Amino acid sequence: METEAVSKGFTTLYGTEPEGVWQAPGRVNVIGEHTDYNDGFMLPIALPHAARVAAARRDDGLLRLHSVQSPDSVTEVVVADLAPGSVEGWAAYPAGVVWALREAGHQVAGADLYLDSDVPTGAGLSSSAALECAVATAYNDLHGLALTPRQLAVLAQRAENAFVGVPCGILDQLASSCCAEGAALFVDARSLDTRQVPLDLAAQGLVLLVIDTEVKHAHADGAYAERRAGCERSAELLGVPALRDVPYDGLDAALARLPEGELRSLTRHIVTEDARVERVIALLDAGDLRGIGPILTEGHASMRDDFAISCAETDLAVDTAVAAGALGARMTGGGFGGSVIVLAERADADRITAAVTDAFAARGWKTPRAFTAVPAAGARRLI
């Protein structure tokens, strides 16, 4: 249905048929937050929400971009002229991917692209990575580049880092490119090795709720970069390539070598978070899905108290969900707002959602938006 709408929209706007339609999903991270740029571990799932792109090559070197979410404009840029800073707003994400492909030495032509996305923006659900990976996958097919999903994720991350100027890690793009239906994706950010970990919540009577608080605090981008710089500084002081190299059982000794205060807290979050990912993986491998609940909640406390990336809205959602009987809950994504995930018995889901909604209403806050996350497929061609 959506595929047809994107294809038709392309034809109405550009007056020709697209060569195909591709899509790439948003994600939620089950556990492993801010570990990616520390060479550590993480465990995202892809969402059914996705960015879709209808695309056709052009032979005049022009790249034309249109998004259903910005209906009044078409961005036009010459592929050969693409440079960081040359495209602004949402169009920088798809244009950045074409730039990254060109920079990597691939022969890429111009194209007409027609994009549509139902990944909520500003919700910590990787709407940007979805756009990037949809376009990367389309270009890969259209030009027969034969790049792997992992290579496409790396190029998409490069687009975001160097073209858009956001210092993100690899989590979102790997999730969007490489996830599989019915599974979480265990990622080692150093080797970029991945493993599909089956996650059939429904079979065990469980649900994973996503509660989008619909708040995004203004300082989020700067604060993300500060956390990243702090982690890199800690690794430097400890004489290791990345905080991933601080062993969990050597954490106290490592902390004692850092100045008191922020660097210790940042380091403690990363090292304990990597350990939490490993504990979650072990439980999932053993089929104990309920067992991961308390680890998710521990992870939230670590983000709140040590990494200091939580906020009143996400804390309230987590605390209320747990008090209402959730097995576990935590904020997911970069932080400072966005979404919370809640692991719950299916029978408790409505009650938990209502409790969070009531708690927000009691403070006069906007009603959060809740939905159930079922692990979906990564980027792919639709037609």
Ligand code: GLA
């Ligand atoms: C954002 C970034 C990711 C990752 C997460 C936190 O989503 O884009 O690279 O660092 O925050 O885990």
